[in-house]
Amino acid sequence: MAKATSTPRAASPGAIDNPVAGLLTAEGILTEEGERVAAVSDDTLRALYRWMVIARRLDQEGLNLQRQGELGLWGPIQGHEASQVGGALAMRDTDWIFPYYRDFAMAAVRGIDPGAVLTIFRGLRHGAWNPNEYRFGPFVIPVGTQVPHAVGYALGCKLDGEDTVTLTCFGEGATSTGDWHEAMNFAGVFQAPVVFLCQNNQWAISVPINEQVAGRIVDRAAGYGMPGVRVDGSDALTIYAAVKMASDHARAGNGPYLIEAFSYRLGPHTTSDDPTRYRTEEEMAEWRERDPIARAAGRLRARGAWDDDFARSCETEAEERASAMRQTLVAAAPDHPGKVFDLTFANPPESLRRERDAFVAELAPEAGTEGR
Ligand SMILES: Cc1ncc(C[n+]2csc(CCOP(=O)(O)OP(=O)(O)O)c2C)c(N)n1
Ligand SMILES: [Mg+2]
Numbered sequence: 001m002a003k004a005t006s007t008p009r010a011a012s013p014g015a016i017d018n019p020v021a022g023l024l025t026a027e028g029i030l031t032e033e034g035e036r037v038a039a040v041s042d043d044t045l046r047a048l049y050r051w052m053v054i055a056r057r058l059d060q061e062g063l064n065l066q067r068q069g070e071l072g073l074w075g076p077i078q079g080h081e082a083s084q085v086g087g088a089l090a091m092r093d094t095d096w097i098f099p100y101y102r103d104f105a106m107a108a109v110r111g112i113d114p115g116a117v118l119t120i121f122r123g124l125r126h127g128a129w130n131p132n133e134y135r136f137g138p139f140v141i142p143v144g145t146q147v148p149h150a151v152g153y154a155l156g157c158k159l160d161g162e163d164t165v166t167l168t169c170f171g172e173g174a175t176s177t178g179d180w181h182e183a184m185n186f187a188g189v190f191q192a193p194v195v196f197l198c199q200n201n202q203w204a205i206s207v208p209i210n211e212q213v214a215g216r217i218v219d220r221a222a223g224y225g226m227p228g229v230r231v232d233g234s235d236a237l238t239i240y241a242a243v244k245m246a247s248d249h250a251r252a253g254n255g256p257y258l259i260e261a262f263s264y265r266l267g268p269h270t271t272s273d274d275p276t277r278y279r280t281e282e283e284m285a286e287w288r289e290r291d292p293i294a295r296a297a298g299r300l301r302a303r304g305a306w307d308d309d310f311a312r313s314c315e316t317e318a319e320e321r322a323s324a325m326r327q328t329l330v331a332a333a334p335d336h337p338g339k340v341f342d343l344t345f346a347n348p349p350e351s352l353r354r355e356r357d358a359f360v361a362e363l364a365p366e367a368g369t370e371g372r
Helices: 032-037 042-067 083-091 106-109 116-122 146-159 170-177 178-190 236-254 281-288 292-302 306-333 350-365
Strands: 094-096 165-171 196-199 228-232 257-262
Touching: 032 236, 042 083, 042 106, 042 116, 042 236, 042 306, 083 106, 083 165, 083 196, 083 236, 083 257, 083 292, 094 146, 106 116, 106 165, 116 292, 116 306, 146 178, 146 196, 146 350, 165 170, 170 178, 170 196, 178 196, 196 236, 228 236, 236 292
Parallel strands: 094 165, 165 196, 196 257, 228 257
Antiparallel strands: none
């Protein structure tokens, strides 16, 4: 019999410790006890509200810009404000976020200029920020590919002895990809410090959740040996507390965590989509009632922390940011076409140099070989 070369690990215990589950109602809403345990201050609640107001206004401006012919495409985030703002604010600045293409509000919370983000949707850039600078990965269009990136990065941090946690986001449609399952398994086996945040908006373009997933997404966590929790994805405070507790759990060396934020995409998939062709007005109206911003305002009022002046200042700031975003976008120049090559290899092989020069000569002969 072959001799074992490494110490076999004991099988994990059957019961998975879940630090969040007992603090939520059956609908996945943080209870008063949950608020107490999570120790969320009024300032944090105000920050959640403020960023959601900003995100909604910027998103509306993105839509306006597309309708005015300034953007090729826009993917609205309405209905996702709570999960994106709650998720991003819950992470430390030193943590990494591996987003998907809809995480516009997360990018804004991370300090990335939203006008720069829009240059991608105008076709001027392939990427508009340095991921290392913001600890925020690129927007990925291939569904699910960011999930293994987040797991690999988290595992690297663990091996380096850092206490960094990664957060990765994806839609429920992404949970059908092989990348997602492989990443979940790898994270579970190697106890990578990663929080998986599924923004389940119940639609993958025109495919409804019941044609996408058999059973519940959250229940898949157990199959990969990690805890999971399903939360109300329209309640920013609940998301914030859940992501915070999940990241604490990962940071403490207890491995990955899956959060399913159950909500709804209030707008179209992108500006190329017409959702009235596949979903009813009643369904959309029902979800509009659960507006994340109104929910956060309600929580502030319930705590006696609501203030009209504060709310007005959020609106004014959102207006100013929207105007600045528009100006940045329309003033932006396209990247040199060679840049996509230049950012791929530090030392490109000769064949790629030739390909680059041919590409540049075709697209921008006036630029010559500048910009390398
Ligand atoms: C690998 C891959 N397959 C298909 C597509 C086309 N596509 C783009 S978005 C999308 C739906 C994804 O839905 P979901 O993951 O639920 O995210 P949502 O857009 O609803 O936020 C699909 C199928 C793609 N971009 N990549
Ligand atoms: Mg979806």
